Amino acid sequence: HFLNVLTAILSLTGEFIKLPDPSIEPPDDYKWKWFGNALGALDGCHVDVSVVAADEGRYRNRKQDITTNMLGVVDWNMKFLYVLPGWEGSASDSKALRYAMRNDRQDAFVIPHGKYYLVDAGYTNGPGFLAPFRSTRY
Structure with a gap:
């Protein structure tokens, strides 16, 4: 029930949340000077949930907790631009991201050409995503 209500609320996001204009320059902040074409960052987040016993296997994460995985995308000021719950x-985080980017979705997550989002090492480097190299200390 909770997820249905949350999904209904989030269906209004197009009315209230707008993706950043890619022509806007990043803030004049030392943290962003190396990421000129970055629009923000994204990651998955696990939220504890209660489900019926028959569904626990699907909701059990790699740490053995019963959770729902939610994709979140933020801009330079850590304001949410896109959320995909449920x-x-x-x-995996990358599975949720692939679903969010499907062309057949009305609210598909689209990254403008030549721009990218910072991601953690759980994602792969590719067009639109910049991940750190695994086993490299920064």
Whole structure:
């Protein structure tokens, strides 16, 4: 029930949340000077949930907690630009991202050409995403 209510609320996001204009320059902040074409960052977040016993296997994450996985995208000021809730805890962050970017979705997450989002090492480097190299200390 909670996820249905949350999904209904988030269906209004197009009315209230706008993705950044890619022509806008990043803030004049030393943290961003190396990321000129970055629009922000994204990651998955696990939220504890209660589900019926029959569904616990799908919602059990790699740490054995019962959670739902939610994709969140933020701008330079850590304001949410896009949220995709409702994935079972067993779903990977990259699976939720691939679903968010599907062309057949009305609210598909789209990254303008030549721009990118910072991601953690759980994602792969590619067009639109900049991840750190694994096993490299920064």
